[in-house]
Each structure stands twice: as structure tokens, then as C-alpha cells.
Amino acid sequence: MSILVVGSVALDNIETPFGKKDNAVGGSAVYIALAANYFTKPVRVVGVVGDDFPQEYIDLLDVKMIDIEGLRVIEGGKTFRWGGRYHYDLNMRDTLFTELGVFENFDPVIPDSYKRSMYVCLGNIDPVLQKKVLLQIDKPRLVICDTMNYWIEGKPDDVAEILKLVDGLLINDSEARMLASNPNLIIAANAILEMGPRFVIIKKGEHGALLATKETIFFAPAYPLENIQDPTGAGDTFAGGFIGWLARTDDVSDENLKRAVIYASTLASFCVEEFGIDGIRDLSYLSIQDRFREFKNLSHVSS
Amino acid sequence: MSILVVGSVALDNIETPFGKKDNAVGGSAVYIALAANYFTKPVRVVGVVGDDFPQEYIDLLDVKMIDIEGLRVIEGGKTFRWGGRYHYDLNMRDTLFTELGVFENFDPVIPDSYKRSMYVCLGNIDPVLQKKVLLQIDKPRLVICDTMNYWIEGKPDDVAEILKLVDGLLINDSEARMLASNPNLIIAANAILEMGPRFVIIKKGEHGALLATKETIFFAPAYPLENIQDPTGAGDTFAGGFIGWLARTDDVSDENLKRAVIYASTLASFCVEEFGIDGIRDLSYLSIQDRFREFKNLSHVSS
Numbered sequence: 236m237s238i239l240v241v242g243s244v245a246l247d248n249i250e251t252p253f254g255k256k257d258n259a260v261g262g263s264a265v266y267i268a269l270a271a272n273y274f275t276k277p278v279r280v281v282g283v284v285g286d287d288f289p290q291e292y293i294d295l296l297d298v299k300m301i302d303i304e305g306l307r308v309i310e311g312g313k314t315f316r317w318g319g320r321y322h323y324d325l326n327m328r329d330t331l332f333t334e335l336g337v338f339e340n341f342d343p344v345i346p347d348s349y350k351r352s353m354y355v356c357l358g359n360i361d362p363v364l365q366k367k368v369l370l371q372i373d374k375p376r377l378v379i380c381d382t383m384n385y386w387i388e389g390k391p392d393d394v395a396e397i398l399k400l401v402d403g404l405l406i407n408d409s410e411a412r413m414l415a416s417n418p419n420l421i422i423a424a425n426a427i428l429e430m431g432p433r434f435v436i437i438k439k440g441e442h443g444a445l446l447a448t449k450e451t452i453f454f455a456p457a458y459p460l461e462n463i464q465d466p467t468g469a470g471d472t473f474a475g476g477f478i479g480w481l482a483r484t485d486d487v488s489d490e491n492l493k494r495a496v497i498y499a500s501t502l503a504s505f506c507v508e509e510f511g512i513d514g515i516r517d518l519s520y521l522s523i524q525d526r527f528r529e530f531k532n533l534s535h536v537s538s
Numbered sequence: 539m540s541i542l543v544v545g546s547v548a549l550d551n552i553e554t555p556f557g558k559k560d561n562a563v564g565g566s567a568v569y570i571a572l573a574a575n576y577f578t579k580p581v582r583v584v585g586v587v588g589d590d591f592p593q594e595y596i597d598l599l600d601v602k603m604i605d606i607e608g609l610r611v612i613e614g615g616k617t618f619r620w621g622g623r624y625h626y627d628l629n630m631r632d633t634l635f636t637e638l639g640v641f642e643n644f645d646p647v648i649p650d651s652y653k654r655s656m657y658v659c660l661g662n663i664d665p666v667l668q669k670k671v672l673l674q675i676d677k678p679r680l681v682i683c684d685t686m687n688y689w690i691e692g693k694p695d696d697v698a699e700i701l702k703l704v705d706g707l708l709i710n711d712s713e714a715r716m717l718a719s720n721p722n723l724i725i726a727a728n729a730i731l732e733m734g735p736r737f738v739i740i741k742k743g744e745h746g747a748l749l750a751t752k753e754t755i756f757f758a759p760a761y762p763l764e765n766i767q768d769p770t771g772a773g774d775t776f777a778g779g780f781i782g783w784l785a786r787t788d789d790v791s792d793e794n795l796k797r798a799v800i801y802a803s804t805l806a807s808f809c810v811e812e813f814g815i816d817g818i819r820d821l822s823y824l825s826i827q828d829r830f831r832e833f834k835n836l837s838h839v840s841s
Binding site for chain 2: 443453461534
């Protein structure tokens with residue numbers, strides 16, 4: 236089944252205690268698309284870059300058969316740039332700079348060939364733009380979106396509106412607490428379900444993720460990695476693995492949402508093992524399956 | 539199988555956003571014993587109190603058939619008192635006061651009738667005293683201990699020594715990071731295993747717990763409670779449920795350690811639902827079994 240991904244495409248300067256990389260390709264749309272692309276085709280990207288965006292990155296997406304008809308290149312424009320430095324324990328980071336460039340006036344236009352996409356993943360962008368995307372496409376089978384504190388605080392009414400339009404919300408734990416105004420994640424999850432979506436996935440970093448629907452609650456641990464190089468893009472990779480599995484199986488039952496959460500965690504675990512996109516650049520489907528099975532065993536106990 | 543519990547017996551003043559309770563019976567030995575007592579008998583307690591310790595609390599332990607021959611009452615002494623106030627999100631607390639009283643000179647003497655206990659749980663006390671307990675008893679089948687930052691920083695050599703003598707360590711996540719000098723919990727768990735114990739259980743509060751042996755890694759989520767009143771004693775209750783299940787089944791295989799972690803989490807989930815010991819004061823074994831089954835389903839996914 237087809238997947239439509241809308242989000243940022245960026246050049247990142249990343250510093251962690253384990254190294255440093257400048258001008259790495261990044262942005263939510265890139266991580267989501269690379270992860271989802273292991274599960275199904277076509278994966279279609281809508282985004283914007285300047286003409287400083289290196290051709291090698293275009294070629295990379297192209298060679299992976301990711302559909303980039305919707306990736307607009309603005310002549311004379313600058314690509315969105317972000318610089319971040321992670322602390323010792325990798326759970327905290329400082330943003331060193333943000334240069335929005337052409338992303339500041341991003342106005343997602345959905346090509347005709349994208350309009351019948353069945354699965355839609357709205358990366359963490361302005362909720363007004365997220366809504367604009369949904370108004371341009373035929374009714375898809377499933378829409379998920381990400382959001383963040385910046386929008387929850389700055390555009391609460393627009394966030395509330397998008398939550399009525401999507402099937403699922405993916406959100407960090409601190410942002411879930413903020414959105415629901417409650418520190419208890421279970422109460423927060425239920426409060427978010429009251430806001431509209433059929434399911435919510437709360438991402439807890441090294442502590443895994445929790446999936447809640449009206450009928451189900453499910454906990455997935457994070458994969459026990461000793462070697463974490465760079466958490467950049469882990470949340471977006473999670474989203475890409477999640478929607479990728481759903482689109483591949485075309486099954487949105489609660490039980491399959493659980494499997495999708497484990498595939499999401501699986502892809503995120505590969506992501507953090509290397510810098511930038513390197514960890515999810517060239518995986519085999521077999522290695523994904525192997526780690527998925529290990530993941531299931533992490534919390535399995537025989538009766 | 540018999541269980542020996544050594545730890546503090548205290549009177550607590552507890553404040554949480556949901557209420558306040560003064561002179562509540564507490565201390566690690568009390569929580570551990572109450573939880574373990576649901577699984578097996580006899581549960582034997584070694585501790586010390588002053589003659590201000592209310593008779594009703596003695597009666598409570600007595601009526602539950604907890605063996606308190608080893609609970610010494612010091613005439614004219616004051617029972618250990620602790621006061622704490624929890625923050626809004628219950629993950630942080632301020633200690634308002636600590637009055638050690640008779641606990642300051644606690645010198646655990648193991649009654650003869652306790653010396654052949656098969657399962658031993660050493661609550662979070664001075665590692666020198668933990669070792670002293672082990673020197674007084676016949677070789678038990680399994681010994682677990684708890685410790686904390688205060689001892690890790692203050693008596694690192696004694697902590698290192700006790701880790702060579704016990705089978706398992708139960709420890710908070712922040713303390714595991716400190717003990718292993720590494721922020722990555724998987725690396726920390728493996729480093730702790732190198733220090734001596736056959737297994738380590740890292741308690742992560744609302745994020746559940748992880749069990750590591752040389753061969754196994756296992757994640758148990760925390761039970762998804764909407765109603766958390768008071769986290770006091772949750773870690774000790776966890777330890778009690780853990781050793782209780784092991785002693786009941788007399789099976790220390792890796793697979794049964796996993797089950798014990800879920801029973802531990804089950805008991806801890808009951809504990810935090812009410813103030814002080816109230817949540818684990820009067821449970822039925824059936825209600826424990828029911829919640830254990832729900833717990834297993836929280837992270838189960840069909841293939």
C-alpha cells in the first residue's frame with residue numbers, strides 16, 4: 236500500500252559524546268521515508284529544500300525508489316539547517332542553531348499522483364499545514380501525525396483540530412503530559428484519546444513506547460543497546476517503521492498496531508546505533524525481522 | 539520456603555499531592571515482609587524499634603503470622619522516623635526529616651530459629667550490616683539485597699564486597715548508573731553482573747523494571763495505574779513480591795526470575811494505589827493472580 240510522508244528535509248550538524256557530523260541529511264520526512272521504505276512501496280515525500288541541498292542526497296532517495304516528485308527545490312533558497320549537541324547521557328540535547336531557510340514558508344502542495352495515498356504520515360510540522368495536506372488528498376485509510384511542545388503551546392486550537400482529523404498521534408512522553416495537562420502517562424493517554432484519535436503512541440526514549448486505544452494498552456520496551464551513537468531521528472524513524480508495517484499488512488486492528496509498535500522500535504534501534512541516517516541507510520529485511528523477533532522476546536515470559 | 543528479611547522498621551510522615559499521613563508504619567523490612575508474606579510462610583523479620591512503636595503495628599504483623607522474634611524493641615529508645623513530601627508528578631520527593639533513633643546503632647542479631655532461612659532479602663541498610671547478617675546464617679539458597687547512592691558513595695568497598703556475596707541486586711536506575719559509572723542502563727547492568735551477582739534488577743519506577751543475567755535480558759512494564767496515591771515503599775514491596783514468588787516456587791531459573799519480576803511489579807502496583815502500607819495490607823491471593831495475568835498481557839503480542 237502507498238504511503239505519503241510530509242515533513243522537513245534538512246541538513247543537520249550533530250554532536251554527541253561519540254562524534255560529530257556536519258551537513259548530514261536529516262529532517263523528519265527523510266527519516267520517516269527511509270524507515271517506511273523497507274516495508275512497502277511507493278513511499279512518497281512532500282518537502283522543500285534549497286538549491287544548496289546536495290545532489291548525492293537526492294540520488295540516495297532516488298536509488299531507494301523513494302518517490303520525490305513532491306520534493307520542491309527552491310532556486311536560490313537555503314535548506315533548513317539544524318545544529319544540536321547531546322549531553323553525556325544522550326537523553327538531553329541543546330539546539331545550537333536553527334536556520335529555517337525555505338522551510339519557513341513551506342506550503343505543502345500534494346502532486347496529483349500522490350492524492351490517492353492510502354497511508355499518511357504527517358511529520359512534526361505546523362498543525363495548520365498538517366490540516367492543509369489532509370484537505371488536498373482523497374480519504375486515506377489511515378493518517379498518523381507527530382507534534383511537539385512548540386505547537387501545543389503556540390497553536391493549541393490548531394493542534395486540537397488536527398487531533399480530530401487523524402487516526403493516530405505519536406508523541407513524546409513530556410509532550411503528552413503537556414498536551415493532557417497531567418503527569419500520569421495513563422491518564423494523559425486517555426485524555427488524548429478523548430481529543431479525537433483512535434490511538435495514541437507515547438514515545439519514552441530509552442524506556443520504550445506505550446500504545447493506547449480505547450480497548451488496549453500495550454508496552455514495548457526499547458531495544459537494549461549498549462552502543463548508542465546518536466539519537467537524532469529516532470522518533471521519526473519510529474513513525475516510519477510504524478506506518479511502514481501497517482501499510483505493508485494493510486491491517487489496522489489493535490493487535491496489528493502492537494506489532495507495528497515493535498517494528499517501529501526495531502527501526503528506531505537501528506537508527507541510534509550510528510550517526511544521522513547511517514543506521515537505517517542500508518538494512519536488509521532479514522536483519523529487521525531478526526531484531527523484531529528478539530524484541531518480542533524481551534518482554535515475553537512463558538506461563 | 540522460609541524467608542528472612544532484614545531492614546528498617548520506621549514511622550513515616552508522608553505528604554503527596556493527594557493527601558498526608560503521619561506516624562504511618564513503614565521501613566523497608568515492613569514493606570518487604572508484608573509483600574512476601576502473600577506467597578509463603580514463614581517470613582521472618584530482623585529489625586529494631588523504640589518503645590514508642592505503636593502496639594497496633596506489632597499486632598498487625600503478628601496477626602499476619604509474620605515472625606517478629608527478631609524485631610528488637612529498645613526500652614526508652616525512639617523508632618526511626620522519616621518525613622517526606624512528593625512533588626506534583628510523584629517522581630521526585632524531598633526528605634523533610636530523618637531521625638535515626640535506635641536505627642543508628644542497629645546491630646542485626648539473627649535468632650537461632652532464623653538461621654536456616656532459605657531465602658534472604660537484605661533491605662537497604664549499611665553494607666557492613668548486610669555482610670554481618672550473612673555471616674550469622676547457614677548457607678541460604680538465594681540472597682538478594684538492595685542498596686542506594688548513600689552507600690555507593692560513602693562505602694564503595696563494602697558495597698563491592700556485598701555484591702560478591704549475594705545472588706541478586708535490586709537497585710534504582712539512577713543508582714545503577716552511579717554504581718557502574720555509565721548512563722547506559724544495559725552497559726550498567728552488565729557492569730554490575732561483572733561485580734559479582736548472578737542477576738541484577740534495575741527498578742525504573744513508572745517505566746517498569748529490567749532483569750539482567752549473563753544469558754537473559756527481560757523488561758517488565760509498570761502497571762498502568764491512573765490512581766497513584768503514594769510511591770512510598772514501592773521498591774521494597776517490589777523486593778518482597780520478588781523473593782516471595784521465588785521462595786514459594788523454590789525455583790531460581792532465569793525463566794522463573796522473570797515471573798518473579800512480574801509478581802514484584804504486581805505487588806508494587808497495589809502498594810502505590812494507597813497511602814503507606816494500606817495498599818498491601820489486605821490483598822487476596824486471587825486479586826494478585828488476576829493482576830499478574832493482566833501484567834503479562836501488557837506487553838504480549840500474538841505472532
